Amino acid sequence: MASADTPLTLGRVLTTAEDVIRRFGPAKATVVDVAKALGVSHTAVYRHVATKAQLRDLVVARWAEATMPPLRAVAARTDPSPQRLRELFDVLIAVKRRRAIDDPELFAAYRTLAADAQSVAAAHVGELIELAASVIRAGVKDGAFRSVDPVRTARAILFATSRFHHPAHAAEWIDLTIDVAYNDVWKLLMQGLCNGDSST
Template sequence: MPPADAPLTRDRILAAAEDVIRRFGPAKATVVDVARALGVSHTAVYKHVASKAELRDLVVGRWVEATMEPLREIVARPGPAPERLRQFVDALIAVKRRRATNDSELFTAYRSLAADAKSIVAAHIDELIHLLATIVDAGVQDGSFRKVDPVAAGRAVLVATSRFHHPAHASEWADPSLDEAYDDVWQLLMEGLGAARS
């Protein structure tokens, strides 16, 4: 946490907003509450954030951005498409479950805030589909996958695996049979994509 006399920046405001949400819940994610936590006037915060709605959207956007970084790295690295596709979904599952376990208060609040941040969530889903499609397309090009529409296939992979990473299913993630179900779903996806058995 930066010192109290550090310059007021959007990042500092968002870090404070996350802390307020973590401690008091999403209802306290207001400009006034965040200003109070920072020890500044709400006018000072309004120089960086236009409204409570924008503040909440920025918090959701910050959460999403932290989720996306490792996924983009997987897409950018070389390697066989079937392996990278599995690494991508494994990483998506791992980051969501880790955040649900390690920061459960913010994870629960994020689910509530995301319901109102529809454009940010839609952009997040679009990027996930785009990244998955990039890997599928690489597999189509090198013959690892049969000829499919990469975007449609990317969307199908995301939807088919949603039980394992979508926050709405978080209460199911402790089920010991879930990993076996994931492997079964994955085998069907690979058969659908025409991936050669290893």
């Protein structure tokens, strides 16, 4: 824990906000509650966040950003497009499941907070779609995928696989048959997207 004379930064505010939410739930994601946990005045916290809504948006944005680096890394590779697209979604699913297991309190709170942080959630989904679209675009160019609209197709795949990675379905992830269902859905999607033997 930081000492009382540690400079108050936005990073400290958000780390403390996450801890408060983890311990007491999303209702405590307020400037006053975070200030109490930091041992400072709420005025000091207001120098970094203007409102409770902004504080919650920043917490959601930080949580979402932490899921992205491994996904960006997969999308940036030059592996064959069908394998890369599958790995992109495999990694997305693994990241979400790991966070649900490792930090269940914050994961559950994120679901509640994200419902109010609509612009942040939309930006997160938008980046996921663009990462998938970049892989699809490459696959169309090299002939592995049919001639499709990359963005619309990426959005359709994201929504078609939402049961396996969207936090609203987290309770279903303990189902022992869920990976079989994911594989079946993926094969069906790739039958529509891939040319020739690329779907295997």
